[in-house]
Amino acid sequence: MNSFLFLAWLLGALPALRGKDAPPLPAPASGRTVMVRPWFGAAPLQLATPTGPTAAGDPLMVTVFRCYLGALTLRFADGSTYRDPVAYHLVDAEDSASWTLALPGAPAKPVAALEFRLGVDSAANVAGAQGGALDPALGMYWAWQSGYINAKVEGTSPRRPALARRAFAFHVGGYARPNATCRAVTLPCAVPVAAATLTVLADVARWLGAAPLTETPDVLTPGPAAAVQADRAAAMFRWAEKPVSAAANAPE
Amino acid sequence: MRRSNHWAGVGVALLTLLGVVAFGPPEKGTPAVAPDAPVPFPRPAGWPAPRYDFRKNPPTVVGVALGRALFYDPALSRDGTISCASCHLQATGFTHLDHARSHGIDGRIGKRNALALVNLAWSPVFHWDGGVHHLDVQPLNPITNPAEMDHSLAAVVAGLNGSAPYRARFARAFRGDSVVTGQRVLLALAQFTSQLVSANARYDQYARHEPGGEFNPQEIKGLALFRAYCATCHREPLFTDYSFRNNGLAPDSLAPDAGRAAITGRADDSLKFRVPSLRNVARTAPYMHDGRFPRLRDVLRHYTAGIHQSRTLAPQLQKPLLLTPDEQRDIIAFLLTLTDNDFLTNPRFGYSSAANSLQ
Numbered sequence: 224m225n226s227f228l229f230l231a232w233l234l235g236a237l238p239a240l241r242g243k244d245a246p247p248l249p250a251p252a253s254g255r256t257v258m259v260r261p262w263f264g265a266a267p268l269q270l271a272t273p274t275g276p277t278a279a280g281d282p283l284m285v286t287v288f289r290c291y292l293g294a295l296t297l298r299f300a301d302g303s304t305y306r307d308p309v310a311y312h313l314v315d316a317e318d319s320a321s322w323t324l325a326l327p328g329a330p331a332k333p334v335a336a337l338e339f340r341l342g343v344d345s346a347a348n349v350a351g352a353q354g355g356a357l358d359p360a361l362g363m364y365w366a367w368q369s370g371y372i373n374a375k376v377e378g379t380s381p382r383r384p385a386l387a388r389r390a391f392a393f394h395v396g397g398y399a400r401p402n403a404t405c406r407a408v409t410l411p412c413a414v415p416v417a418a419a420t421l422t423v424l425a426d427v428a429r430w431l432g433a434a435p436l437t438e439t440p441d442v443l444t445p446g447p448a449a450a451v452q453a454d455r456a457a458a459m460f461r462w463a464e465k466p467v468s469a470a471a472n473a474p475e
Numbered sequence: 476m477r478r479s480n481h482w483a484g485v486g487v488a489l490l491t492l493l494g495v496v497a498f499g500p501p502e503k504g505t506p507a508v509a510p511d512a513p514v515p516f517p518r519p520a521g522w523p524a525p526r527y528d529f530r531k532n533p534p535t536v537v538g539v540a541l542g543r544a545l546f547y548d549p550a551l552s553r554d555g556t557i558s559c560a561s562c563h564l565q566a567t568g569f570t571h572l573d574h575a576r577s578h579g580i581d582g583r584i585g586k587r588n589a590l591a592l593v594n595l596a597w598s599p600v601f602h603w604d605g606g607v608h609h610l611d612v613q614p615l616n617p618i619t620n621p622a623e624m625d626h627s628l629a630a631v632v633a634g635l636n637g638s639a640p641y642r643a644r645f646a647r648a649f650r651g652d653s654v655v656t657g658q659r660v661l662l663a664l665a666q667f668t669s670q671l672v673s674a675n676a677r678y679d680q681y682a683r684h685e686p687g688g689e690f691n692p693q694e695i696k697g698l699a700l701f702r703a704y705c706a707t708c709h710r711e712p713l714f715t716d717y718s719f720r721n722n723g724l725a726p727d728s729l730a731p732d733a734g735r736a737a738i739t740g741r742a743d744d745s746l747k748f749r750v751p752s753l754r755n756v757a758r759t760a761p762y763m764h765d766g767r768f769p770r771l772r773d774v775l776r777h778y779t780a781g782i783h784q785s786r787t788l789a790p791q792l793q794k795p796l797l798l799t800p801d802e803q804r805d806i807i808a809f810l811l812t813l814t815d816n817d818f819l820t821n822p823r824f825g826y827s828s829a830a831n832s833l834q
């Protein structure tokens with residue numbers, strides 16, 4: 224047999240060999256992905272890019288947007304649930320990898336609702352130095368008054384005073400009652416979703432558009448004002464109405 | 476030697492362990508000690524259980540040594556000039572002698588008097604206003620405060636990750652993983668700071684009825700007066716009840732400080748500050764949150780004749796303490812018995828150029 228014929232024989236025999244000796248191909252992998260896209264109104268959020276105006280009439284520019292999501296739970300149409308074993312995810316508008324929350328163990332059943340917490344619960348707040356997404360080096364932990372910042376948004380707006388360099392900053396945190404700022408969020412699906420990827424928009428325009436910036440002093444401490452901001456931040460999440468590209472928020 | 480045999484045994488064992496880490500392999504004939512050997516935390520007789528949960532961050536020989544190296548390393552500050560020890564010196568009870576308020580980076584002056592670091596494992600709250608609730612996260616304050624180290628934990632972590640010797644030490648302290656994280660920096664520091672136990676002052680020996688712990692008649696009288704007039708807040712054996720009180724200091728109009736109220740937002744907490752421990756108090760001058768009193772006799776005079784009346788004044792101070800000058804001297808004589816020379820000179824807690832050398 225010359226080498227060409229041998230090669231032809233080998234190629235012809237390969238499928239048979241594989242069928243005989245190789246393990247069967249795995250069943251289609253279950254598992255789901257929750258994609259949290261930083262958003263602003265009708266388009267992806269562009270950091271450091273003038274945008275708006277918000278529903279409250281404020282033109283502005285967002286420079287920082289980060290939030291903690293925890294206790295991610297899929298509620299299925301059949302009534303069962305799947306709870307994400309990862310306690311906390313830090314979603315950062317600056318880091319597109321942080322928008323993808325993988326749930327490799329989640330079954331491929333139609334999802335009726337997504338539930339999660341916006342923020343860090345009080346137990347994790349008082350547990351000392353934590354690691355992973357809760358590492359205090361990530362800049363989401365207060366020094367002078369111990370506790371996590373559950374969500375933060377910073378930026379500038381011409382509606383802010385020049386003396387304050389037109390800046391605004393809302394750092395929402397505080398775990399102690401009555402001004403605890405961790406919020407439960409439930410997003411029901413209009414019709415059960417069978418897709419592997421569930422895309423949620425974190426629509427900063429909803430948060431910042433809840434009230435005029437001229438009437439909203441900066442929030443950088445726990446307290447009643449932080450609790451109000453927590454309610455607004457929790458209301459920013461919504462389902463994407465149409466499929467959204469998984470790419471970073473490149474200008475469109 | 477005045478210390479109890481138990482403590483002496485522990486101390487010698489620890490010195491041996493630290494010596495192994497700090498000065499290289501043991502000499503021939505010295506028993507080798509595993510670097511991940513746990514460091515025991517004996518509870519002094521009659522003391523409450525420590526508040527710090529050692530199960531979550533069990534101190535090891537290498538972990539404590541790493542925490543000590545970080546404590547004495549000015550690399551924690553933005554320009555490499557300020558270490559924890561800049562304002563917390565062992566010889567003065569881990570506070571800053573003669574400084575009403577300490578100077579940090581670029582000579583900037585801090586807002587309040589540096590607190591003594593002592594018996595931190597028992598403390599449920601930290602700082603004068605109690606804004607920090609856990610020993611692990613306390614260092615975030617000095618690291619980030621613009622008047623102290625003016626840095627960030629992320630920058631500290633990046634710097635340490637760039638140091639091969641530090642990475643090696645983190646690997647030894649954290650189960651073979653050499654990646655430095657914010658969590659591990661804080662845990663290592665807490666492994667060291669939790670060891671700062673002062674429990675062998677002459678007062679402690681007196682309380683344990685040990686030889687060398689005898690009090691003279693003035694000290695006995697002073698202790699009785701202390702228990703009658705001071706111990707409600709400065710509760711034995713830790714000499715604090717960790718409460719927040721307005722102790723009648725006239726507000727400083729040039730540097731208004733609401734104290735605890737700045738944290739809680741409650742008007743009822745206005746002008747309240749944490750009751751500090753009095754251990755080693757003769758060495759930790761000046762006194763009060765703003766360091767306004769340079770001497771102990773100024774403090775006693777304040778409580779007898781200087782109370783400033785205000786709405787949140789501690790009920791115990793509503794009526795002035797009627798202490799004669801002799802009684803004030805007796806109380807001070809007693810306070811001197813709270814000086815713990817073992818603590819102030821223990822080489823386990825001090826700077827060691829060998830331990831801090833990263834070569």
